[in-house]
Amino acid sequence: MTLASRLPFLGEGYGTDPDAWRVVGAARHIAETGEYAYSRAPGYPLQELTYALAWRLTPPAARPVVFNGLTALLSAAAAGALTAILLALRHDAMGAVLGGLALAATPVVYLNSVNAMDYVWALALFLGALCALLRGRPLGAGVLLGLAVTCRITSGALLAPLGVLAWGGGPRGDRWGRLAQLVGGTLAVAGIGYLPVVLRYGPGFFTFYEKGYPSLPAVWQRGGPDVWGVVGAVALALAALLGVAEVLLVRRAPRRPGRQMVAWALGALLVVGAYLRLPHEAGYLAPLVPLVLLLAHGALRRAVFAGLCVALIISPFADVPAPWVGEGGRGASILQDARARAAGQRYTEWVLAAGDGLAPPAVVVAGPELPRVQADPRCGAREDLQYVYSLDAAEYADYVSRGYRVYYVPGLSEYNAFHFGFDLAGAGAQPLG
Structure with a gap:
């Protein structure tokens, strides 16, 4: 049962x-x-x-x-x-x-x-x-x-x-x-x-x-x-x-x-x-x-x-x-959890699809979404598309110097600035999608 x-x-x-x-x-x-x-x-x-x-x-x-x-x-x-x-x-x-x-x-x-x-x-x-x-x-x-x-x-x-x-x-x-x-x-x-x-x-x-x-x-x-x-x-x-x-x-x-x-x-x-x-x-x-x-x-x-x-x-x-x-x-509910899981899976699929459509080479700052992306077999299939958790100023400059376009999932510019002290949007990175 x-x-x-x-x-x-x-x-x-x-x-x-x-x-x-x-x-x-x-x-x-x-x-x-x-x-x-x-x-x-x-x-x-x-x-x-x-x-x-x-x-x-x-x-x-x-x-x-x-x-x-x-x-x-x-x-x-x-x-x-x-x-x-x-x-x-x-x-x-x-x-x-x-x-x-x-x-x-x-x-x-x-x-x-x-x-x-x-x-x-x-x-x-x-x-x-x-x-x-x-x-x-x-x-x-x-x-x-x-x-x-x-x-x-x-x-x-x-x-x-x-x-x-x-x-x-x-x-x-x-x-x-x-x-x-x-x-x-x-x-x-x-x-x-x-x-x-x-x-x-x-x-x-x-x-x-x-x-x-x-x-x-x-x-x-x-x-x-x-x-x-x-x-x-x-x-x-x-x-x-x-x-x-x-x-x-x-x-x-x-x-x-x-x-x-x-x-x-x-x-x-x-x-x-x-x-x-x-x-x-x-x-x-x-x-x-x-x-x-x-x-x-x-x-x-x-x-x-x-x-x-x-x-x-x-x-x-x-x-x-x-x-x-x-x-x-609310308290915990299996029905509420199922809805949240379905929504999270749809969002991860959107991130991966949007990433696949980027012109190479590109790097996507994914923040807390990164573990979900990395667990998907599609992540890592392209050498010219990278997903990272965060970027500081030095890392951002390094990617740009190597010709990478830098993107971030929606909301990650503020998250990155708060936790890591670097404003992605202010530096010129683009939102994904």
């Missing part, structure tokens, strides 16, 4: 996030040159190398469906893993199935399971690690978590909640052995996986790009409605209130949190803390979704948990306005 729900949305490029197109561009480079190059620091080697193989084996027209389809398959695996985990924790088949479907449908997971981003890859492997650990396989859990780290290095923080489970999940005399297998497996696999990155970029690969801290409304929008959707965010708040009300009004004494609840809470705090450090993308909070569902599963009555899951299943299809959510006045 999870996979079937993804099928209508696998086309129209690789997603709305430029980073998804950067992954595809890196895969193209690896496939065509045989040399590893990361899509962005600090590297996402498992996904980049897998896509490089897929680039070689897949016809150009089928690549978006194949690349996005791999992510969709992993989202189905993630839903299945959470279902198995919930069933192991409490023998409630309906609740377990609803929990798995809720994970698959929560907007931040759904939207990122039909594109080429890394979030769902890491999420599926983390849940696989959790499932293996609960079944008494700490070494297998370490291997899977190590693979998650090679998809997204911040997955390493989730070793902490898994460590809590490994420490208490079995005979006391085996604690250190279980923990050693979990940690050793994670470090060994992650270390091997990052060898291509280290060999290419050296120990300085572990870095990230500072974009400045966004406004508080943007932090709220990305961390709330963009993760859960409007319906899901409201349902989550109501479920939390019902849980608190039951303790305060019915005077049901709260249970002492067990080891598993401590692990879920620790994982959730680590994910939220990492997001608040650099709150640029809602996708950073993808691992929070199963952890919150696990907390809700352990703390709420079955009927309340079921209602929360149903609301999350509805949420990605509820493209409803809600002015209180912040930027855009």
Whole structure:
């Protein structure tokens, strides 16, 4: 069911996030040159190398469906893993199935399971690690978590909640052995996986790009409605209130949190803390979704948990306005995302077609549109047509001295002046088209 729900949305490029197109561009480079190059620091080697193989084996027209389809398959695996985990924790088949479907449908997971981003890859492997650990396989859990780290290095923080489970999940005399297998497996696999990155970029690969801290409304929008959707965010708040009300009004004494609840809470705090450090993308909070569902599963009555899951299943299809959510006045919606992807693909096609019509030699300053252009096989087919992200005064003068005509996509002159201190239009560059 999870996979079937993804099928209508696998086309129209690789997603709305430029980073998804950067992954595809890196895969193209690896496939065509045989040399590893990361899509962005600090590297996402498992996904980049897998896509490089897929680039070689897949016809150009089928690549978006194949690349996005791999992510969709992993989202189905993630839903299945959470279902198995919930069933192991409490023998409630309906609740377990609803929990798995809720994970698959929560907007931040759904939207990122039909594109080429890394979030769902890491999420599926983390849940696989959790499932293996609960079944008494700490070494297998370490291997899977190590693979998650090679998809997204911040997955390493989730070793902490898994460590809590490994420490208490079995005979006391085996604690250190279980923990050693979990940690050793994670470090060994992650270390091997990052060898291509280290060999290419050296120990300085572990870095990230500072974009400045966004406004508080943007932090709220990305961390709330963009993760859960409007319906899901409201349902989550109501479920939390019902849980608190039951303790305060019915005077049901709260249970002492067990080891598993401590692990879920620790994982959730680590994910939220990492997001608040650099709150640029809602996708950073993808691992929070199963952890919150696990907390809700352990703390709420079955009927309340079921209602929360149903609301999350509805949420990605509820493209409803809600002015209180912040930027855009809407939460995340798969329908809204599909429209944005189609519009983005049309714009990229226009840029490529306009570029093909330029008299040679020419250079086009594409800015944030560049990753989408570079992922297209038509980019690079002509030696006398180049696409670049930006130009400064010296680079502009160099192109002009070599006889190049300089163009920029609409709006890029102001963007280039603001970010790089050089006014393309004022220097004589022409708008594309």
